[in-house]
Amino acid sequence: MFKTKINAIATRALLDSEFKAAIMNGQRKEKLKEFDLNDKQVATVLAIDATDLDQFIHQLGDLILDPGLVS
Numbered sequence: 001m002f003k004t005k006i007n008a009i010a011t012r013a014l015l016d017s018e019f020k021a022a023i024m025n026g027q028r029k030e031k032l033k034e035f036d037l038n039d040k041q042v043a044t045v046l047a048i049d050a051t052d053l054d055q056f057i058h059q060l061g062d063l064i065l066d067p068g069l070v071s
Contacts, residue, residue, distance in 0.1 A: 003064050005035045009045070010057045020053055041069050 009032075013020045022031050032042050044063060050056035063069055 002037075002041060002070050005037060005041075006060050006064055009035060010060050013053055013057065024050075024053065024056065044069060 009023075013023060019031060022028070028046055029042070032045055037045065041063075044066075045060070048056055048059045050059055
């Protein structure tokens with residue numbers, strides 16, 4: 001389930017320029033509410049430090065491998 005949510009975030013960021021701008025420029029927490037993540041998952045996605053979308057998506061992909069984040 002978490003993998004599906006992460007994929008949805010990445011896909012939306014690639015396809016929706018307003019969403020991309022929001023998650024890269026300080027509105028990430030608000031936008032993550034749309035994806036029904038638990039508190040630990042939200043905190044982990046919020047902690048991603050990326051200067052561009054490629055870095056953000058790469059780090060999102062790394063989260064899929066973390067067994068502690070699977071819901």
